[in-house]
Amino acid sequence: MLTQKTAQLVLEKALSTGGDFAEIFCEDRRNNNLSMRSGKIEAVASNRLHGAGVRIYSGLESVYVYTNDTSEAGLVACAAKAAAAIRGGSAVKAAPFSADGNPNAHIIMEMPSQVAGRRKADKLRAANAILAGYPEVVQGIISYLDSEQRVLIANSEGMFKEDLRVYTRFMVNAVASNGTENQTGHCSPGAMQGFELFDRTVDPEMCAHTACRTAVTMLHAPVCPGGMMPVVIDNGFGGVIFHEACGHSLEATSVAPGNSEFAGKLGQQIANPRVTAIDDGTIPNEWGSENIDDEGNPTTKLVLIENGILKNYMIDRLNSRKMGMPVTGSGRRQGYMFAPTSRMRNTYIAAGQDSEAEMIATMGDGLYCKSMGGGSVEPATGKFNFAVEEGYLVKGGRIVHPVRGASLIGRGSEILMKIDRVGRNMQMAQGMCGSLSGSIPTNVGQPMIRVSSLTVGGK
Numbered sequence: 425m426l427t428q429k430t431a432q433l434v435l436e437k438a439l440s441t442g443g444d445f446a447e448i449f450c451e452d453r454r455n456n457n458l459s460m461r462s463g464k465i466e467a468v469a470s471n472r473l474h475g476a477g478v479r480i481y482s483g484l485e486s487v488y489v490y491t492n493d494t495s496e497a498g499l500v501a502c503a504a505k506a507a508a509a510i511r512g513g514s515a516v517k518a519a520p521f522s523a524d525g526n527p528n529a530h531i532i533m534e535m536p537s538q539v540a541g542r543r544k545a546d547k548l549r550a551a552n553a554i555l556a557g558y559p560e561v562v563q564g565i566i567s568y569l570d571s572e573q574r575v576l577i578a579n580s581e582g583m584f585k586e587d588l589r590v591y592t593r594f595m596v597n598a599v600a601s602n603g604t605e606n607q608t609g610h611c612s613p614g615a616m617q618g619f620e621l622f623d624r625t626v627d628p629e630m631c632a633h634t635a636c637r638t639a640v641t642m643l644h645a646p647v648c649p650g651g652m653m654p655v656v657i658d659n660g661f662g663g664v665i666f667h668e669a670c671g672h673s674l675e676a677t678s679v680a681p682g683n684s685e686f687a688g689k690l691g692q693q694i695a696n697p698r699v700t701a702i703d704d705g706t707i708p709n710e711w712g713s714e715n716i717d718d719e720g721n722p723t724t725k726l727v728l729i730e731n732g733i734l735k736n737y738m739i740d741r742l743n744s745r746k747m748g749m750p751v752t753g754s755g756r757r758q759g760y761m762f763a764p765t766s767r768m769r770n771t772y773i774a775a776g777q778d779s780e781a782e783m784i785a786t787m788g789d790g791l792y793c794k795s796m797g798g799g800s801v802e803p804a805t806g807k808f809n810f811a812v813e814e815g816y817l818v819k820g821g822r823i824v825h826p827v828r829g830a831s832l833i834g835r836g837s838e839i840l841m842k843i844d845r846v847g848r849n850m851q852m853a854q855g856m857c858g859s860l861s862g863s864i865p866t867n868v869g870q871p872m873i874r875v876s877s878l879t880v881g882g883k
Contacts, residue, residue, distance in 0.1 A: 425450045425586075426476070428521050430496045431578040434478065435518040437503040439580060442512025443480040443487075446503070447579040449718065450476040450494060451760040454537060459567040460548040463555075468541065475760040478503045482512035486742050488763035519582035526715045526722055529708045532590045533620040536570035543619070544568050547628045551596050554632035560643060561636050562606075563599040566628075570619075577720035585720045591711070591865060592621045593854065596631045600639035607828065609638025609813070614854040614865070616709045638795065638814050641826050648815060648827035650882035654790035655832065655875045656783055656818070656845075661796050661853035663868035666701060667771050668801045669808040669836035674703075674728050674736075675754070676743035676766040677860060678803040685806040685837050686734060694734045695840035698776055701729040703738055705753060705769035711854040712770040712867040719755035719764055726752050728771075729840075740766040758862025765861045772869030776846025783845040783874040785821040791830060791880050792816040792823055799832075806836030809881075831881035839875055847872035 431448055438446035453473040459466055476499060477490035489506040491498055548566045555564040573589040593614030600607050611631040615621050622628070657665060670686075678684035686694060695701070705723030707713050714723045719741050727735050739747065740755035743766055756767035784792060792815065799810030812830035816823045852869035 425452055425494065425574065425576045426578070428584055430499065431584065432518060433496065434499045434503045435578065435580050437500050438478055438480050438507050439516050439518060441507040441510045442514050443482045443507065443510045444512060444514040444516050445481040445580055446518065447479045447577065447719070448476060448499070449760055450576040451573065453571060453573040453759065455569070455571045456536065457567065457569050458541070458544055458548060459565065460552055461565050462563055463552050465545060465548065473759055476502070477760045477763065478506045479763055480506050480510050481742065481745070482510045484746055486763070490761050516580060518580040521578065521584040522582045525585065528715055529706065530616050530713060530715065532618040534618040535572065535590065536592055536619055537572055539619045547594060547622060551628040551632040554629050555598065555636060558600070558636040558640055560600045560602065560640050561598050562601045564632070565597040567595040569593045575718070577716070577718070579720065583720045585716055587715050589714060590616060590618055592617055592619060594626050594628060594631060596635040598632070598635040598639040600643040602643055607639050607642040609635040609642070611635045612854060614711050616711060616713050642814060642828045645826035645828040648791065648817070648830035648880065648882035650880055652877050652879055654787040655793060655878045655880065656787060656790065657793045657873050657875070658795070659847065659849055659851040659869070659871050661868060662793060663772055663853065663870040664796050664799070664855065665810060665832070665839070666773055666870060667768060667857070667866070667868040668799055668810070669806060669834070669839060670701070671768050671771050672801060672859070673803045673806055673836055674738060675768065676737050676739040676747060679737050680743040680746045683804045685804065689734050692734055693732045694837060695729050695732040696843045697732040698846045699729055699732055699840060699843050700727070700774040701772070702727055702774055703754070703768055703771045707770055710770050710852070710867055711865050712768070714769070717753045717755045718757045719751070721751050721753045721755065723769065724753040726754070738766045738768065740764055756861060756864050758864055762862040765859070767859060767861060767864055768857060768866050770852060770867035770869070772850060772852060772867070773846065773871065773873065775848050775850040775871045778845040778847055780847045780849070780872045783847065783872065784818060784823065787818060787821060787874060789820065790818045792818050793832070801836070808836060809833050829882060833879040833881050839878065842876045842878065843873050844876045845874035
């Protein structure tokens with residue numbers, strides 16, 4: 425995508441007005457998407473995203489300019505525009521590039537670009553055939569997505585690195601109706617894998633069953649009662665609670681300016697001693713993994729909370745300067761049109777030692793959340809509100825029947841302290857996370873956990 429000679433010229437131009445650090449991020453991405461609605465393939469789309477961005481630092485000031493003209497002249501012009509906004513006092517020269525690389529931990533067996541469209545469409549048809557077995561499911565939207573992203577990162581400290589990220593995902597959304605109201609269910613597994621995803625982990629038919637079962641179950645469920653009660657949240661996508669309510673508050677994007685409820689609390693107890701939470705970008709072929717982050721730093725396994733004690737924040741290069749702390753390989757961005765910032769990767773509560781059966785049997789009356797939906801959070805206060813996609817009422821320690829319309833309302837710092845059980849079986853689920861640097865693939869995960877008391881919103 426870019427020769428070292430051209431990269432050197434661009435970095436020299438970027439530093440010409442006194443910046444003390446310069447970086448180039450180049451991207452070439454090919455995306456493919458197939459979707460089926462009500463048994464008919466309604467969209468087949470392919471696109472290519474190609475461009476580069478130039479970033480310059482002068483102390484704690486940062487300038488970012490991007491272009492889709494990646495010729496040498498185009499990149500030098502882009503660097504000149506960025507440099508025009510800098511009036512530094514340094515005379516930094518770009519260092520010679522080193523030959524350091526990073527091993528590839530994410531082996532791809534079958535590149536999606538080499539797979540015929542017919543084989544991809546067959547996966548949609550296999551899932552769609554299952555919908556006919558659920559008469560109350562009136563619509564199914566089934567999608568297949570793949571992406572091949574090549575990146576190159578060069579900077580004035582001598583970095584020159586390239587990486588290939590390949591993603592494949594399958595999604596089923598089912599709508600069940602009784603004629604007067606609708607309920608939905610979804611299943612959306614994915615991985616940093618090629619088409620071998622369907623041989624290793626994803627069964628399109630089982631995915632369709634999961635989405636349909638959830639939609640039909642919620643269609644017949646009574647409305648959830650509201651109030652303060654114990655809540656058990658299952659593994660997998662239940663981890664979105666930690667991701668949203670706590671994870672964003674541990675990103676340097678919020679911590680550095682003091683807009684986080686956890687700012688200044690390193691070394692302090694912020695969670696129940698049962699809780700250990702990790703953000704790990706090194707897990708082979710996981711949805712949120714990378715070999716290097718979008719600033720070229722090696723990805724890491726970062727313990728955020730250990731036995732309830734806050735150990736680390738997720739820190740990118742610019743916020744490293746602001747905080748006086750080292751980078752953690754957490755600098756991520758949607759693409760070349762975004763400057764990077766600190767973001768999560770595969771973020772999860774680690775497995776504990778508690779029995780899943782015991783945590784329900786001893787909870788009294790409460791709510792069991794099998795699957796979570798969307799929600800929102802304010803990092804400065806930690807206040808959150810999440811929809812429960814599939815929930816069940818618990819009476820006297822026994823699951824009695826499904827309930828719909830439930831939501832969980834609380835504050836991140838409070839929920840962490842109230843987790844009094846952590847199960848043994850940690851699972852992850854895939855999602856897209858939006859923030860200052862765009863939308864990126866992230867995994868959420870946890871074992872089954874119990875929160876001793878939490879506000880449940882119902883009708």
